[in-house]
Structures are given as structure tokens and as C-alpha cells.
Amino acid sequence: MDLQECRKELDGIDRQLTELFERRMEICGQVAQTKIASGKAVYDGEREKQKLDAVEAMAHGEFNQTGVRELFSQIMTISRRYQYRLLAEHGRGVDLGFEKIPTLKMKDVRVVYQGVEGAYSHGAALQFFGEDANVYHVERFQDAMKEVSEGRADYAVLPIENSSAGAVVDMYDLLTGFNNYIVAETFLPVNHALLGLPDAELSDIRTVYSHPQALMQSSRFLNAQEGWRQVSCLNTAVAACKVIEDRDKSQAAVASEIAGKLYGLKVLKSSIQNNQGNTTRFVILANRPIYREGASRISLCFELPHQSGTLYNMLGNFIFNHVNMVMIESRPIPGRNWEYRFFVDIEGNLEDSAIANALKGISAEALNMRILGNY
Numbered sequence: 001m002d003l004q005e006c007r008k009e010l011d012g013i014d015r016q017l018t019e020l021f022e023r024r025m026e027i028c029g030q031v032a033q034t035k036i037a038s039g040k041a042v043y044d045g046e047r048e049k050q051k052l053d054a055v056e057a058m059a060h061g062e063f064n065q066t067g068v069r070e071l072f073s074q075i076m077t078i079s080r081r082y083q084y085r086l087l088a089e090h091g092r093g094v095d096l097g098f099e100k101i102p103t104l105k106m107k108d109v110r111v112v113y114q115g116v117e118g119a120y121s122h123g124a125a126l127q128f129f130g131e132d133a134n135v136y137h138v139e140r141f142q143d144a145m146k147e148v149s150e151g152r153a154d155y156a157v158l159p160i161e162n163s164s165a166g167a168v169v170d171m172y173d174l175l176t177g178f179n180n181y182i183v184a185e186t187f188l189p190v191n192h193a194l195l196g197l198p199d200a201e202l203s204d205i206r207t208v209y210s211h212p213q214a215l216m217q218s219s220r221f222l223n224a225q226e227g228w229r230q231v232s233c234l235n236t237a238v239a240a241c242k243v244i245e246d247r248d249k250s251q252a253a254v255a256s257e258i259a260g261k262l263y264g265l266k267v268l269k270s271s272i273q274n275n276q277g278n279t280t281r282f283v284i285l286a287n288r289p290i291y292r293e294g295a296s297r298i299s300l301c302f303e304l305p306h307q308s309g310t311l312y313n314m315l316g317n318f319i320f321n322h323v324n325m326v327m328i329e330s331r332p333i334p335g336r337n338w339e340y341r342f343f344v345d346i347e348g349n350l351e352d353s354a355i356a357n358a359l360k361g362i363s364a365e366a367l368n369m370r371i372l373g374n375y
Ligand SMILES: C=C(O[C@@H]1C=C(C(=O)O)C=C[C@H]1O)C(=O)O
Pocket: 028, 031, 042, 043, 044, 045, 047, 048, 051, 075, 076, 077, 079, 080
């Protein structure tokens, strides 16, 4: 056979495959009807396993055996997608347990952040809730989560991701450890300023204090200054505090401008960080599953065993519902070697039927799916 003839033959086979696919889907529709009547779950893992073993046994040679396994795993994923859709049309959609609200309550609320006054988290809280917001701080991320879950604070503002350093991994573990929900996000540019005493000038400076990260992130500017000593501190706010307390004009701190304002320091030079676009994404957490009208991003997590194809199958729930995934992170599950918890962000609103379908699929097929928020 030449190429022309081969392709003609393939066209005929593909026509048959398509016809058979459509017939198969029709039967799957009938299966869905029985499930609507009986209340049985769409996903039947045992039946799928038997099916994959059976088709594999029918194929010849290792390559084809793996191939049909993969093919049928996909076909069954599509079959389930279709069934979830039919179930949703019959009012058997998922109750995701979230309440839609017109706007977030922003007035007379208590807001907690982690760290000290003048830290970037403080800046993020004021950026989102306004300069006059009723904010307070705690020492650790988990303390902030606890303040919210136990109702002492209405919201917590915590960093989740930095544009150059990546995910704040501790936060991911905490998101599953507490029943708090992400209700909003805010992006704070990480702008390090050089702060000195009110009567100091740039030419007076000999020693610079800051957190090692901030010193490193401002290395280009700092290293270009001849004879400046760089000294590490616990955090940027402690550095600012030291400068004001020592009353020495030759000392400066690298910290946020808000720290400067708080401690009464003068901005000797703003935006001294190497990377001008450096931004941190903060999430706002509340202790109730609420989402704003028009919310467009959903964060969720689920667990998967360390087996080939499990993640691929799970992500099929997004692909076949045309849901766009914008972030994925994995974290080991404590105490369960080689099993992972995945954190995924998708675009959409909990009211969209495609989203409900995808989430229903994942909740049936993965372990411990949790919607962390729609914001
Ligand atoms: C069609 C069914 O629903 C699902 C899809 C399957 C398939 O397409 O073969 C198999 C098992 C179920 O997970 C069924 O239960 O038979």
C-alpha cells in the first residue's frame, strides 16, 4: 500500500471507530439514566479496572496492550464526563456547600496577619482592607489561621506565592489543616526601600540592616555602595526599629516604605530591589465557605496515590469540561510515603455547570477533595 492507500484505509477505520464511539456513548447515556434512578455513583473503579484488564488481554504485544489500556482509560473518562453532565441536568449536581454573597464585608472587621508591624503582610492587609482597617498580628502562619477558624478575626491575610521565589509551601500544608476558605487575593509589589533617620542623607550611610532575604534581593544597589557594611537581622521591621533606636545617622535599614512610615524613618532611596517586578500574592481567608458573585478563580486540593496515570486521569476532568488550569503544586502527605496532595487553581465560578461537572468528577475519583475557595 502506498501513502494514499494507507490513508484511505485509515479513514475507513476511523469512521467505524467514531460510529462505535458514538454508539458506546449512547449506551453510557442509558447507564446514566439507571444511575439517576438508583442513585448509584457514576464512577465504578472496580468495573473500570476489569475493563482495562480485559481489553489489554485482547490486544497483542506489549505496545498495543499499553496502547489500548490508555485508549480505554480515556474513553471511560469521557464516558464519565458525559454521565456527570446528564446527572447535573437531572438536578443531581453537586452541592458544593458554598454560599454566594454579593460583596465581602469590609467594614468593622478584624484582620490578622503574620509577622510584625511594617512587614509586607501588614502592607498587604492595609492594601486590601484600607489604611484604617482594624489589623493585628500574630507570630506564626498557623496562629493566624487559628485566629480566623476560632472566630477572633474575620479575615487572615497570608502570603501564598512570590513571583520570583515561588510557592510559600507552609501555607499549602496549613490550608488543609484548617477549615478556612480563600475569599479574595491581593498582589503586593515587593518594594524594598532604604530607610534612614529623618536627618540622614544617603552620603551618611555606612551600615545597613535587614533580613538576609531583603539584603540579597537588594544586592545590586547595596554592593555598588563603597564601604557599606551589611548586617542581618531577624526581619525587616526589627532592622527599622534598630535604626530609630540607635539614633546613629550612619545606619540605614532595608524594609518596606510602610515600615518607614510606622517607625518614623525617612526614605533615602525607594525601590532598591534587583527585580523591579517582584510581587507577592496574598490570600484573604475567612472561616465560612463563601464566594463573591463573579469570582473567577477556584483553588482546590485532592490526594492521589503514587501510581502512573492517576494525575493524568484526574486532570482529564478539566480537559473534557474545557476548564482552564492555571496553577498546580504538589506536597507530600505527612505519614503516607510517596502519596501526594495536589493543589490546583482553575479559572471559573462555582455556578458554572462545567466547573460543577469537573469538581464532581474529581470528588468521586480522587481522595479528600476540598474546595479551598472561589475568589
Ligand atoms: C458506564 C459506566 O460508568 C462508568 C464508565 C465506565 C465505562 O465507560 O465503561 C465504566 C465504569 C464507570 O466508572 C458503568 O458504570 O458501567
